[in-house]
Amino acid sequence: MIDLQGYGPRLLEGALVTIELAVLSLLLAVILGLLTASAKMSRSWILHRIGTLYTTVIRGVPDLVLMLLLFFGGQMGINLVTDWLYYQFDIDIFINVNEFIAGVVTIGLIFGAYMGETFRGAFLAVDSGQIEAGRAYGMSEGLMFRRIRFPQMMRHALPGLSNNWMVLLKTTALVSIIGLTDMVRVAAEASKATHEPFTFLIPVAVIYLLIASVSEWIFARLQKRYNVGFGEADEWNN
Amino acid sequence: MEQLNIWFTNLLADNTIFNAQTLEYYAEGLATTVQLVFLSLVIGLVMAVPLAIARGSRRKWIKMPIFFYTYIFRGTPLLIQLYIIYYGVVFIDGIQDTWLWLILEEPFYPALIAFTLNTAAYTTEIFHGAIKATSKGEIEAARAYGMSRGLMMRRIILPSAFRRALPAYGNEVIFMLHASAIASVVTIMDLTGAARLVYARYYAPFDAFLFVAMLYLCLTFAILYLFRYLEKRMLAHLRPQS
Numbered sequence: 398m399i400d401l402q403g404y405g406p407r408l409l410e411g412a413l414v415t416i417e418l419a420v421l422s423l424l425l426a427v428i429l430g431l432l433t434a435s436a437k438m439s440r441s442w443i444l445h446r447i448g449t450l451y452t453t454v455i456r457g458v459p460d461l462v463l464m465l466l467l468f469f470g471g472q473m474g475i476n477l478v479t480d481w482l483y484y485q486f487d488i489d490i491f492i493n494v495n496e497f498i499a500g501v502v503t504i505g506l507i508f509g510a511y512m513g514e515t516f517r518g519a520f521l522a523v524d525s526g527q528i529e530a531g532r533a534y535g536m537s538e539g540l541m542f543r544r545i546r547f548p549q550m551m552r553h554a555l556p557g558l559s560n561n562w563m564v565l566l567k568t569t570a571l572v573s574i575i576g577l578t579d580m581v582r583v584a585a586e587a588s589k590a591t592h593e594p595f596t597f598l599i600p601v602a603v604i605y606l607l608i609a610s611v612s613e614w615i616f617a618r619l620q621k622r623y624n625v626g627f628g629e630a631d632e633w634n635n
Numbered sequence: 636m637e638q639l640n641i642w643f644t645n646l647l648a649d650n651t652i653f654n655a656q657t658l659e660y661y662a663e664g665l666a667t668t669v670q671l672v673f674l675s676l677v678i679g680l681v682m683a684v685p686l687a688i689a690r691g692s693r694r695k696w697i698k699m700p701i702f703f704y705t706y707i708f709r710g711t712p713l714l715i716q717l718y719i720i721y722y723g724v725v726f727i728d729g730i731q732d733t734w735l736w737l738i739l740e741e742p743f744y745p746a747l748i749a750f751t752l753n754t755a756a757y758t759t760e761i762f763h764g765a766i767k768a769t770s771k772g773e774i775e776a777a778r779a780y781g782m783s784r785g786l787m788m789r790r791i792i793l794p795s796a797f798r799r800a801l802p803a804y805g806n807e808v809i810f811m812l813h814a815s816a817i818a819s820v821v822t823i824m825d826l827t828g829a830a831r832l833v834y835a836r837y838y839a840p841f842d843a844f845l846f847v848a849m850l851y852l853c854l855t856f857a858i859l860y861l862f863r864y865l866e867k868r869m870l871a872h873l874r875p876q877s
Binding site (some may be wrong): 408454456457458459460461462463465468469470473563567568569570573574581584585588589590593594595598599601602603605606609 | 681706707710711712713714715716718719723726812814815816818819820827830831834840841842844845847848851852855856
């Protein structure tokens with residue numbers, strides 16, 4: 398077995414941080430993605446512009462630069478606001494930007510843009526007859542979204558969603574640069590301290606591959622579930 | 636124009652961050668980023684073509700190693716790959732006594748190796764997919780002409796596969812440009828490295844990072860338009876006829 402020189406537990410903790418971070422940012426990204434997709438499909442041109450601006454800018458700038466901007470800039474921005482509150486209203490608060498939350502927000506914000514594109518395409522792929530049928534039943538917009546649009550959209554969105562998740566998972570490695578102790582940071586520190594980079598970095602790489610394989614399996618099952626009633630499509634995707 | 640000039644001068648009048656010194660950092664960073672990305676893309680592309688062909692081989696012992704290579708490099712973060720190569724290269728026995736060490740000592744080359752291996756893996760899969768999607772009719776036609784496998788590859792399969800791979804490859808180029816930002820982690824002064832230096836010196840996160848984000852955005856758009864132009868020219872036969 399590999400001798401982890403006492404770094405084993407910290408490495409596991411780091412792995413947990415990575416998974417938590419990835420899942421929470423995925424949630425945020427899905428919510429933002431749904432909002433963006435709705436904004437881009439809405440009839441209001443302001444919402445459409447905002448949605449387009451968001452997806453274009455975010456997808457044109459490297460993740461790391463956005464992360465550094467939001468992490469260092471976010472702290473300064475919050476300081477400016479709290480200072481202003483102090484001078485104007487004598488409210489004295491101090492908010493320290495937590496690396497974990499900064500990481501979740503940044504990654505969520507970045508992948509929200511990618512999800513937005515995925516969801517928009519998927520929503521447009523839902524047969525308009527289905528929505529007309531829902532309207533004919535007198536369903537409200539909310540009910541129609543829950544019962545018709547969303548379940549049918551997911552079938553088209555899942556391949557893109559699974560792709561985005563795989564990229565997101567690998568992007569979480571970047572939070573080690575802004576100081577969050579995920580497993581990459583633990584491994585990098587341990588390799589510097591012990592001068593044995595392979596002992597720590599290769600297990601971390603294996604954990605990433607494991608998470609990716611497990612998620613692939615989960616997505617395959619989800620795909621099967623959302624493909625119920627679309628026999629041919631099932632064969633298409635395989 | 637006159638007014639624009641005045642407005643611009645006023646804008647920069649009380650600015651302490653963007654001076655000749657910092658702009659030089661950014662310019663050097665831009666050169667490093669472009670160099671790093673361009674070199675890794677070109678070498679990666681050259682590697683990917685034979686790998687993609689071999690990836691589609693019927694022989695398991697050819698196919699499997701390439702599959703493993705792409706699986707590992709696409710399944711793990713580039714940052715880990717960079718760390719393994721950057722920190723790991725010191726530990727190859729006796730490397731410090733050879734001429735190779737002179738090259739590998741600088742962080743630029745480990746980064747170049749990591750980026751090249753990474754983009755080659757992605758490009759291999761893109762080309763493999765495109766080759767696999769070649770329509771059967773084209774291959775049958777080539778066979779009916781009595782073409783050898785090599786000739787068929789050169790004249791029929793690869794030209795049509797490259798065209799089909801163009802949109803996905805354009806995405807990969809942009810992805811590589813963005814991924815190259817992590818070069819700054821191993822002390823390379825690329826664009827992001829320059830921004831981090833300016834941030835650290837002036838404690839001005841907005842100016843330093845927003846400016847560099849804008850530069851990246853411009854680069855991204857340039858690549859996007861280049862590929863759109865290429866697609867228009869090379870995929871003209873696939874456009875719906877009007």
